[in-house]
Amino acid sequence: MAVGEAERILVSVRLRPVNAREAERGDGSDWECAGPTTLMFRGNIPERAMFPATYAYDRVFNPECNTQQVYEQGAKRVAMSVLNGINSSIFAYGQTSSGKTYTMVGVTEHSMSDIYDYIDKHPEREFVLKFSAMEIYNEAVRDLLNPEATQLRLLDDPEKGTVVEKLTEETLTDKGHLLELLAVCEAQRQIGETALNETSSRSHQILRLTIESSAKQFMGRGNSSTLMACVNFVDLAGSERASQTQAAGTRLKEGSHINRSLLTLGKVIRQLSKGGNGHIPYRDSKLTRILQSSLGGNARTAIICTMSPAHCHLEQSRNTLLFANCAKNVATNAQVNVVMSDKVLVKHLQRELARLENELKLPGSASCRTHDEVLREKDELIKQLEEQLKDLMEQRDTVQSQLENFRRVASDGNINDRTTRQWDDYSRSSESLPRIVSEDVLSSSDTYDCAYEDKDDLGSKGLDASHICNGHHQDSEIPEGIAEPHQQTVDEHSVSSLHQLRNHISDRKEIYQANIMPSSELSEEHCKEVPWTETDEFRRSHFPADRFHAGTNSDEDNHSESMLDTTDSAIKLYTCDSDASSDTEKTNNDESLALKRCVISSRDSVLNRSRSCRASFMVIPNSWFDDSVIMKMPTPGEIFKYAPRNPDKISRSLYPDKGDCQNDLSLDCSVASGGVTSDTVVDKNTCNEEEEGAIDGISCIPKVKEKLEACRTSQLEGNQYTITEDFSDMKNAKDIGTDIAVTTVESPRWPIDFKKKQKEIIELWHDCNVSIVHRTYFFLLFKGDNKADNIYLEVEQRRLSFIKSSFSAGCESSATVTSSLRNLRHERDMLYRQMLRKLQLAEREIIYTKWGIDVNSKQRRLQLSRRIWTQTDMEHVRESAALVAKLVEHLEKGQAIKEMFGLSFTLNPRGAGRNSTWRR
Numbered sequence: 001m002a003v004g005e006a007e008r009i010l011v012s013v014r015l016r017p018v019n020a021r022e023a024e025r026g027d028g029s030d031w032e033c034a035g036p037t038t039l040m041f042r043g044n045i046p047e048r049a050m051f052p053a054t055y056a057y058d059r060v061f062n063p064e065c066n067t068q069q070v071y072e073q074g075a076k077r078v079a080m081s082v083l084n085g086i087n088s089s090i091f092a093y094g095q096t097s098s099g100k101t102y103t104m105v106g107v108t109e110h111s112m113s114d115i116y117d118y119i120d121k122h123p124e125r126e127f128v129l130k131f132s133a134m135e136i137y138n139e140a141v142r143d144l145l146n147p148e149a150t151q152l153r154l155l156d157d158p159e160k161g162t163v164v165e166k167l168t169e170e171t172l173t174d175k176g177h178l179l180e181l182l183a184v185c186e187a188q189r190q191i192g193e194t195a196l197n198e199t200s201s202r203s204h205q206i207l208r209l210t211i212e213s214s215a216k217q218f219m220g221r222g223n224s225s226t227l228m229a230c231v232n233f234v235d236l237a238g239s240e241r242a243s244q245t246q247a248a249g250t251r252l253k254e255g256s257h258i259n260r261s262l263l264t265l266g267k268v269i270r271q272l273s274k275g276g277n278g279h280i281p282y283r284d285s286k287l288t289r290i291l292q293s294s295l296g297g298n299a300r301t302a303i304i305c306t307m308s309p310a311h312c313h314l315e316q317s318r319n320t321l322l323f324a325n326c327a328k329n330v331a332t333n334a335q336v337n338v339v340m341s342d343k344v345l346v347k348h349l350q351r352e353l354a355r356l357e358n359e360l361k362l363p364g365s366a367s368c369r370t371h372d373e374v375l376r377e378k379d380e381l382i383k384q385l386e387e388q389l390k391d392l393m394e395q396r397d398t399v400q401s402q403l404e405n406f407r408r409v410a411s412d413g414n415i416n417d418r419t420t421r422q423w424d425d426y427s428r429s430s431e432s433l434p435r436i437v438s439e440d441v442l443s444s445s446d447t448y449d450c451a452y453e454d455k456d457d458l459g460s461k462g463l464d465a466s467h468i469c470n471g472h473h474q475d476s477e478i479p480e481g482i483a484e485p486h487q488q489t490v491d492e493h494s495v496s497s498l499h500q501l502r503n504h505i506s507d508r509k510e511i512y513q514a515n516i517m518p519s520s521e522l523s524e525e526h527c528k529e530v531p532w533t534e535t536d537e538f539r540r541s542h543f544p545a546d547r548f549h550a551g552t553n554s555d556e557d558n559h560s561e562s563m564l565d566t567t568d569s570a571i572k573l574y575t576c577d578s579d580a581s582s583d584t585e586k587t588n589n590d591e592s593l594a595l596k597r598c599v600i601s602s603r604d605s606v607l608n609r610s611r612s613c614r615a616s617f618m619v620i621p622n623s624w625f626d627d628s629v630i631m632k633m634p635t636p637g638e639i640f641k642y643a644p645r646n647p648d649k650i651s652r653s654l655y656p657d658k659g660d661c662q663n664d665l666s667l668d669c670s671v672a673s674g675g676v677t678s679d680t681v682v683d684k685n686t687c688n689e690e691e692e693g694a695i696d697g698i699s700c701i702p703k704v705k706e707k708l709e710a711c712r713t714s715q716l717e718g719n720q721y722t723i724t725e726d727f728s729d730m731k732n733a734k735d736i737g738t739d740i741a742v743t744t745v746e747s748p749r750w751p752i753d754f755k756k757k758q759k760e761i762i763e764l765w766h767d768c769n770v771s772i773v774h775r776t777y778f779f780l781l782f783k784g785d786n787k788a789d790n791i792y793l794e795v796e797q798r799r800l801s802f803i804k805s806s807f808s809a810g811c812e813s814s815a816t817v818t819s820s821l822r823n824l825r826h827e828r829d830m831l832y833r834q835m836l837r838k839l840q841l842a843e844r845e846i847i848y849t850k851w852g853i854d855v856n857s858k859q860r861r862l863q864l865s866r867r868i869w870t871q872t873d874m875e876h877v878r879e880s881a882a883l884v885a886k887l888v889e890h891l892e893k894g895q896a897i898k899e900m901f902g903l904s905f906t907l908n909p910r911g912a913g914r915n916s917t918w919r920r
């Protein structure tokens with residue numbers, strides 16, 4: 001086998017003859033050699049079938065074989081490798097009295113003899129032989145050539161591996177010298193008498209011959225190289241059973257050390273035989289540490305396993321054969337060890353350098369391929385990045401052109417300008433109130449559920465009249481709240497309604513909330529919200545008049561008025577229409593504040609939106625600025641009117657006792673799927689099969705079923721049942737694309753819950769360093785006068801709770817917390833700058849005074865910016881919101897808003913997709 005190739009340990013098994021003691025006991029031989037490599041079990045034992053009958057090794061030697069043959073066929077090749085600069089080791093392994101020492105003495109002598117023969121035959125080379133010998137006795141290393149020496153230490157050498165410190169190394173003068181030293185070793189070795197062996201070796205003996213050789217003709221010129229290797233002759237102590245050796249005292253102690261180190265050797269061999277990168281416990285014994293390089297390392301190795309064929313040693317023999325089986329699978333990695341002179345080393349290195357250079361030049365060489373691959377990968381990466389850049393630029397161009405388009409449309413006198421002007425007029429009429437939150441401050445952002453968009457920005461998303469609120473009637477007024485599948489037509493408002501509305505307007509601010517979504521989703525997405533924004537026509541066709549408590553226009557008008565009357569602080573939503581002129585006309589006719597609910601669409605837009613977002617222009621009341629404003633709840637009659645189902649039934653459901661509905665809850669689930677709409681009202685008294693069936697069709701609302709079940713139970717028990725749970729799950733159902741409108745008719749207690757939730761959210765904003773502008777808008781927009789607000793608050797509260805828990809659990813990197821604080825500071829800086837621009841001197845002074853800031857202090861603006869939204873009490877919050885709304889009115893669209901919203905709604909951009917940069 002060529003050097004450097006994977007080799008395996010050469011394993012042979014030698015059977016010794018049955019000795020006199022065994023023969024006396026009549027212990028016959030269980031084993032015989034079936035061939036040069038096969039050993040067979042011939043014994044007759046009951047459990048025979050449990051063990052293999054034949055064993056194959058590199059060589060097997062029957063009792064008749066002499067040691068010469070064993071050496072020739074089982075060790076010579078390995079031993080002689082040392083002359084070629086290859087480390088080698090020859091082991092004898094087996095139970096006590098099996099013939100290890102007998103074999104190793106012979107093998108060593110034959111090896112030495114052959115080595116000297118070789119030296120004699122190669123006069124052209126100069127050989128230097130060094131001899132050392134040690135034994136490991138009771139886990140102590142002893143120098144056999146220096147008996148006086150104390151226990152030797154083992155050192156780890158980075159180049160040589162484990163070395164035995166201060167081990168005597170004799171340079172041999174001739175063969176006779178070697179034989180003398182061998183005799184010394186034999187004399188020094190620990191031997192003891194056991195029941196099995198009168199001269200039992202009680203230690204592991206390692207005889208080491210190191211050979212250096214150089215070609216004589218190059219010696220002394222500085223350009224010679226030397227081969228250097230060593231050969232180990234290892235005579236291991238024999239594994240033994242105390243019962244068999246009848247060991248006691250010293251012998252017992254020796255035996256336990258022997259067995260322990262042999263056990264480690266067995267583990268090492270077993271582990272090596274498995275291959276792979278598992279841990280090899282070399283360091284568990286001195287024997288394996290010293291022999292580490294000979295076991296699976298830079299060495300050729302031969303192991304001669306010796307066996308007694310006697311039946312009484314069957315178990316030990318089997319163990320020996322198992323060890324041999326493992327050993328034959330151990331691969332070694334023998335190398336020629338060359339010691340070079342400096343000159344040779346330089347030459348060698350130069351040659352190596354030239355070779356490597358050639359490899360680099362030649363295409364197809366291993367290293368070139370590696371470089372090529374790396375280059376190819378880089379090229380691909382560059383290509384990908386270029387494509388991404390191109391995409392992004394295209395998207396930017398598209399958005400820009402859409403913006404231009406929309407601006408053109410807008411400048412043609414569309415309704416938005418007019419609406420804005422009208423609204424400005426209205427808002428100017430109320431000096432004491434926060435001013436309109438400007439369109440400019442609201443730029444596209446998809447950070448949060450709601451992206452804020454200014455009117456011009458609608459155009460930037462490719463919105464023209466046909467894009468906006470496609471599929472909705474232009475004059476559909478949507479009474480606010482997800483719950484109500486009812487809507488009003490602006491045209492149908494009576495003059496008095498408009499008048500009332502105008503009065504309300506004076507208490508309101510315009511904010512709009514616009515979301516971006518692909519146009520392909522527009523109609524579908526919008527339709528998902530149809531149950532509460534659908535047209536009259538649709539409503540009439542699906543909900544015949546007889547199913548309504550008030551099914552006529554007149555009734556609706558009444559309702560409209562009623563709503564205006566009763567929901568003083570309600571947010572009004574108007575769908576934007578595809579026909580701008582109509583809208584304008586409507587606006588003119590109504591002279592009402594155009595509160596546009598616009599779903600903005602752009603297929604090309606890279607600005608995504610959450611499905612839970614709604615795009616709306618909203619007028620928000622300033623009721624939050626005034627605690628005294630208490631929302632009026634719909635009367636039971638109004639609730640009744642909204643439910644698109646049999647009024648009698650609902651009436652029964654809601655008012656079983658003719659009026660008391662305070663603790664009832666009814667769920668109206670309009671499931672629009674495949675053109676089918678089914679309505680179900682659930683309450684404690686109407687849990688009938690019809691309703692159950694309808695609800696069964698809504699697989700995504702398990703809570704409804706639970707409530708039904710609870711209702712039924714309650715009915716059976718005759719108890720009143722109250723459902724006060726939130727409806728976030730239903731909101732979720734809507735979000736995931738199920739067309740469900742949930743109408744909740746619940747206890748008028750919910751405004752109280754709203755206040756509580758609002759307070760919690762304010763605390764959470766504070767804890768989570770949420771954007772000030774976000775807080776402001778949220779605070780102003782969601783005032784709790786409808787169920788939809790409750791859902792938004794629920795979502796907001798849950799999200800913030802999650803963020804807070806993530807912060808406190810350390811789930812989020814400190815960088816996220818830090819960056820949110822940093823962003824908050826930037827936001828305050830922005831407000832600080834805005835103060836000078838947006839507030840008149842007198843106005844500023846009033847505000848400073850109001851906020852307890854010395855009007856003459858140098859840092860008054862800074863102080864003010866640092867105080868906004870720092871407390872969680874309602875008065876402070878209200879003041880902060882009012883001030884921020886005023887300051888952000890005319891902010892440049894884009895950067896500021898991105899920063900502001902970037903910190904609020906995403907914990908961490910990790911894992912964000914390609915559009916993540918857009919999702920702040």
Ligand SMILES: Nc1ncnc2c1ncn2[C@@H]1O[C@H](COP(=O)(O)OP(=O)(O)OP(=O)(O)O)[C@@H](O)[C@H]1O
Pocket residue numbers: 015016017019063094095096097098099100101102103197199200201202236237238239306
């Ligand atoms: N192949 C053989 N032919 C003849 N006699 C042998 C052979 N092998 C061993 N013997 C004899 O068996 C006895 C025990 O042998 P040896 O001491 O070599 O065993 P061991 O394995 O070294 O035992 P221990 O582990 O106890 O040192 C010796 O008297 C030896 O001469």
